[in-house]
Amino acid sequence: MVKNYDTKDSTSFTYGVYPTLELFEYRPEAINQVIYSSKGERNTGLEKIIILCQENKIPIAENDKLVDQFSGTENAYVIGIFNKYESAIKDKENHLVLVGPRDMGNLGTIIRTMVAFDFDNLAIVRPAADIFNPKAIRASMGELFQINFAYFNNFSDYQNKFKNNYYPLMTNGQKNFETIILKSPYSVIFGSESAGLDNNYLNLGTSLKIHQSEKTDSLNLATAVGIVLHRLFS
Secondary structure, three states: OOOOOOOOOOEEEEEHHHHHHHHHHHOOOEEEEEEHHHHHHHHHHHHHHHHHHHHHOOOOEOOHHHHHHHHHHOOOOOEEEEEEOOOOOOOOOOEEEEEEOOOHHHHHHHHHHHHHHHOOEEEEEEOOOOOOOOOHHHHHHOOOHHHHEEEOOOOOHHHHHHOOOOEEOOOOOEEEEHHHOOOEEEEEEEEEHHHHEHHHHHHHHOOOEEOOOOOOOOOOHHHHHHHHHHHHHH
Protein backbone atom coordinates (compact mmCIF):
# COMPACT_ATOMS: atom_id res chain seq x y z
CA MET A 1 0.00 0.00 0.00
CA VAL A 2 1.24 3.49 -0.89
CA LYS A 3 1.19 6.04 1.92
CA ASN A 4 3.04 9.21 2.80
CA TYR A 5 6.72 8.38 2.95
CA ASP A 6 8.34 7.95 6.35
CA THR A 7 12.11 7.65 6.62
CA LYS A 8 11.61 4.95 9.27
CA ASP A 9 9.68 2.71 6.87
CA SER A 10 11.39 -0.26 5.24
CA THR A 11 9.93 0.62 1.84
CA SER A 12 10.04 3.56 -0.53
CA PHE A 13 8.55 4.54 -3.89
CA THR A 14 9.45 5.54 -7.40
CA TYR A 15 7.08 8.06 -8.97
CA GLY A 16 7.07 8.05 -12.75
CA VAL A 17 7.79 5.76 -15.67
CA TYR A 18 11.51 6.40 -16.12
CA PRO A 19 12.50 6.05 -12.42
CA THR A 20 10.48 2.84 -12.24
CA LEU A 21 12.18 1.45 -15.34
CA GLU A 22 15.54 2.24 -13.70
CA LEU A 23 14.37 0.33 -10.64
CA PHE A 24 13.55 -2.68 -12.82
CA GLU A 25 16.89 -2.42 -14.62
CA TYR A 26 19.18 -2.18 -11.60
CA ARG A 27 17.26 -3.33 -8.49
CA PRO A 28 14.53 -5.74 -9.65
CA GLU A 29 14.99 -7.94 -6.58
CA ALA A 30 13.84 -5.07 -4.34
CA ILE A 31 10.46 -4.49 -6.03
CA ASN A 32 7.30 -5.32 -4.07
CA GLN A 33 4.47 -3.99 -6.19
CA VAL A 34 3.61 -1.62 -9.01
CA ILE A 35 0.55 0.64 -9.24
CA TYR A 36 -0.34 2.43 -12.46
CA SER A 37 -2.90 4.83 -13.91
CA SER A 38 -5.09 4.13 -16.92
CA LYS A 39 -4.15 7.62 -18.13
CA GLY A 40 -0.80 6.23 -19.19
CA GLU A 41 -2.16 3.31 -21.19
CA ARG A 42 -0.53 4.58 -24.40
CA ASN A 43 2.82 5.26 -22.77
CA THR A 44 5.36 2.80 -24.16
CA GLY A 45 7.35 2.87 -20.94
CA LEU A 46 4.32 1.86 -18.91
CA GLU A 47 3.58 -0.91 -21.39
CA LYS A 48 7.10 -2.23 -20.80
CA ILE A 49 6.65 -2.06 -17.03
CA ILE A 50 3.43 -4.07 -17.21
CA ILE A 51 5.20 -6.75 -19.25
CA LEU A 52 8.14 -6.80 -16.82
CA CYS A 53 5.75 -7.29 -13.89
CA GLN A 54 4.09 -10.19 -15.66
CA GLU A 55 7.42 -11.81 -16.55
CA ASN A 56 8.80 -11.41 -13.02
CA LYS A 57 5.53 -12.22 -11.23
CA ILE A 58 5.47 -8.83 -9.49
CA PRO A 59 2.01 -7.74 -8.30
CA ILE A 60 0.60 -4.87 -10.39
CA ALA A 61 -2.69 -3.01 -10.04
CA GLU A 62 -4.51 -0.16 -11.76
CA ASN A 63 -5.52 2.65 -9.38
CA ASP A 64 -5.99 6.07 -10.99
CA LYS A 65 -6.99 7.79 -7.75
CA LEU A 66 -3.92 6.63 -5.83
CA VAL A 67 -1.50 7.51 -8.62
CA ASP A 68 -3.08 10.97 -9.01
CA GLN A 69 -2.88 11.54 -5.26
CA PHE A 70 0.86 10.94 -5.13
CA SER A 71 1.90 12.32 -8.49
CA GLY A 72 0.30 15.72 -7.84
CA THR A 73 0.26 17.89 -10.96
CA GLU A 74 2.79 15.65 -12.74
CA ASN A 75 1.67 12.82 -15.01
CA ALA A 76 3.61 10.11 -13.23
CA TYR A 77 1.38 7.25 -14.46
CA VAL A 78 3.13 4.67 -12.28
CA ILE A 79 4.39 4.08 -8.75
CA GLY A 80 6.93 1.41 -7.93
CA ILE A 81 7.02 0.17 -4.34
CA PHE A 82 10.36 -1.32 -3.29
CA ASN A 83 12.28 -2.46 -0.22
CA LYS A 84 15.12 -0.23 0.90
CA TYR A 85 18.41 -2.02 0.49
CA GLU A 86 21.93 -1.97 1.86
CA SER A 87 24.69 -0.41 -0.20
CA ALA A 88 28.40 0.22 0.22
CA ILE A 89 31.10 2.24 -1.47
CA LYS A 90 34.22 0.59 -2.83
CA ASP A 91 37.68 0.84 -1.33
CA LYS A 92 40.59 2.11 -3.46
CA GLU A 93 38.21 3.90 -5.82
CA ASN A 94 37.40 7.57 -6.26
CA HIS A 95 34.64 8.94 -4.02
CA LEU A 96 32.31 11.90 -3.93
CA VAL A 97 31.78 12.91 -0.29
CA LEU A 98 28.85 15.13 0.73
CA VAL A 99 29.04 16.50 4.27
CA GLY A 100 25.62 17.40 5.62
CA PRO A 101 23.53 17.75 2.41
CA ARG A 102 19.96 18.60 3.38
CA ASP A 103 18.06 19.28 0.17
CA MET A 104 16.44 16.23 -1.46
CA GLY A 105 16.36 17.91 -4.87
CA ASN A 106 20.06 18.71 -4.72
CA LEU A 107 20.90 15.18 -3.61
CA GLY A 108 18.91 13.65 -6.46
CA THR A 109 20.40 16.04 -9.02
CA ILE A 110 23.91 15.23 -7.80
CA ILE A 111 23.25 11.50 -8.16
CA ARG A 112 22.02 12.02 -11.71
CA THR A 113 25.16 14.04 -12.46
CA MET A 114 27.34 11.26 -11.02
CA VAL A 115 25.84 8.76 -13.43
CA ALA A 116 26.21 11.17 -16.36
CA PHE A 117 29.93 11.52 -15.65
CA ASP A 118 30.55 7.87 -14.75
CA PHE A 119 31.19 8.41 -11.03
CA ASP A 120 30.09 5.43 -8.93
CA ASN A 121 30.72 5.99 -5.21
CA LEU A 122 28.88 8.44 -2.94
CA ALA A 123 29.67 8.91 0.76
CA ILE A 124 27.16 10.96 2.77
CA VAL A 125 28.02 12.37 6.19
CA ARG A 126 25.13 12.90 8.59
CA PRO A 127 23.05 14.83 9.39
CA ALA A 128 21.83 14.57 5.84
CA ALA A 129 18.90 14.12 3.50
CA ASP A 130 17.42 10.65 3.12
CA ILE A 131 18.59 9.14 -0.17
CA PHE A 132 15.48 6.92 -0.29
CA ASN A 133 13.05 9.82 -0.01
CA PRO A 134 10.87 9.69 -3.15
CA LYS A 135 11.70 13.36 -3.82
CA ALA A 136 15.40 12.50 -4.03
CA ILE A 137 14.69 9.45 -6.18
CA ARG A 138 12.50 11.52 -8.49
CA ALA A 139 15.18 14.22 -8.81
CA SER A 140 17.72 11.53 -9.67
CA MET A 141 15.32 10.14 -12.31
CA GLY A 142 15.84 6.75 -10.68
CA GLU A 143 19.57 6.81 -11.33
CA LEU A 144 20.07 6.30 -7.60
CA PHE A 145 19.77 2.60 -8.41
CA GLN A 146 23.00 2.71 -10.45
CA ILE A 147 25.38 4.07 -7.79
CA ASN A 148 27.08 2.79 -4.65
CA PHE A 149 26.42 4.84 -1.52
CA ALA A 150 27.03 4.77 2.21
CA TYR A 151 26.18 6.98 5.18
CA PHE A 152 28.63 7.94 7.94
CA ASN A 153 27.80 9.51 11.29
CA ASN A 154 30.72 11.93 11.00
CA PHE A 155 33.63 12.63 8.70
CA SER A 156 36.08 10.90 11.05
CA ASP A 157 34.22 7.62 10.52
CA TYR A 158 34.69 8.00 6.79
CA GLN A 159 38.33 9.06 7.14
CA ASN A 160 39.15 6.09 9.36
CA LYS A 161 37.81 3.67 6.78
CA PHE A 162 39.07 5.19 3.52
CA LYS A 163 42.63 6.44 3.14
CA ASN A 164 42.12 8.29 -0.12
CA ASN A 165 43.74 11.53 -1.21
CA TYR A 166 41.38 14.20 0.13
CA TYR A 167 40.35 17.27 -1.86
CA PRO A 168 37.88 19.51 0.01
CA LEU A 169 36.13 22.06 -2.21
CA MET A 170 35.95 25.43 -0.43
CA THR A 171 35.47 29.05 -1.42
CA ASN A 172 38.79 29.81 0.34
CA GLY A 173 40.60 26.69 -0.88
CA GLN A 174 44.38 26.74 -1.25
CA LYS A 175 44.55 25.92 -4.97
CA ASN A 176 42.39 26.43 -8.03
CA PHE A 177 40.66 23.20 -8.95
CA GLU A 178 41.22 23.85 -12.65
CA THR A 179 45.02 23.91 -12.31
CA ILE A 180 45.79 20.60 -10.61
CA ILE A 181 45.50 16.92 -11.41
CA LEU A 182 43.90 14.86 -8.66
CA LYS A 183 45.78 11.79 -7.52
CA SER A 184 43.71 8.60 -7.40
CA PRO A 185 42.18 7.18 -5.40
CA TYR A 186 40.74 10.52 -4.36
CA SER A 187 37.81 11.89 -2.40
CA VAL A 188 36.31 15.17 -3.55
CA ILE A 189 34.53 16.64 -0.53
CA PHE A 190 31.69 19.17 -0.48
CA GLY A 191 29.88 20.81 2.42
CA SER A 192 26.21 21.58 2.96
CA GLU A 193 24.11 23.94 0.86
CA SER A 194 24.01 26.61 3.55
CA ALA A 195 27.40 26.48 5.25
CA GLY A 196 29.84 24.62 3.01
CA LEU A 197 32.83 23.11 4.80
CA ASP A 198 34.23 24.70 7.94
CA ASN A 199 37.84 25.87 8.09
CA ASN A 200 39.01 22.62 9.72
CA TYR A 201 38.94 21.14 6.22
CA LEU A 202 41.53 23.66 4.96
CA ASN A 203 44.27 21.47 6.41
CA LEU A 204 42.81 18.20 5.17
CA GLY A 205 44.67 16.99 2.10
CA THR A 206 44.67 19.68 -0.58
CA SER A 207 41.81 22.16 -0.35
CA LEU A 208 40.53 23.47 -3.68
CA LYS A 209 38.37 26.29 -4.99
CA ILE A 210 36.45 26.71 -8.22
CA HIS A 211 37.50 29.82 -10.14
CA GLN A 212 34.51 32.17 -10.40
CA SER A 213 33.66 35.86 -10.55
CA GLU A 214 33.30 37.92 -7.38
CA LYS A 215 29.71 38.86 -8.24
CA THR A 216 28.41 35.97 -6.10
CA ASP A 217 29.84 34.41 -2.97
CA SER A 218 29.35 30.76 -3.87
CA LEU A 219 27.77 28.27 -6.24
CA ASN A 220 24.76 26.04 -5.65
CA LEU A 221 25.96 22.68 -4.31
CA ALA A 222 24.64 20.64 -7.23
CA THR A 223 26.16 23.12 -9.70
CA ALA A 224 29.57 22.99 -8.00
CA VAL A 225 29.54 19.20 -7.97
CA GLY A 226 28.57 19.18 -11.64
CA ILE A 227 31.49 21.43 -12.59
CA VAL A 228 33.98 19.23 -10.72
CA LEU A 229 32.65 15.90 -11.99
CA HIS A 230 32.51 17.15 -15.56
CA ARG A 231 36.18 18.13 -15.48
CA LEU A 232 37.18 14.84 -13.85
CA PHE A 233 35.29 12.97 -16.58
CA SER A 234 36.74 14.99 -19.46
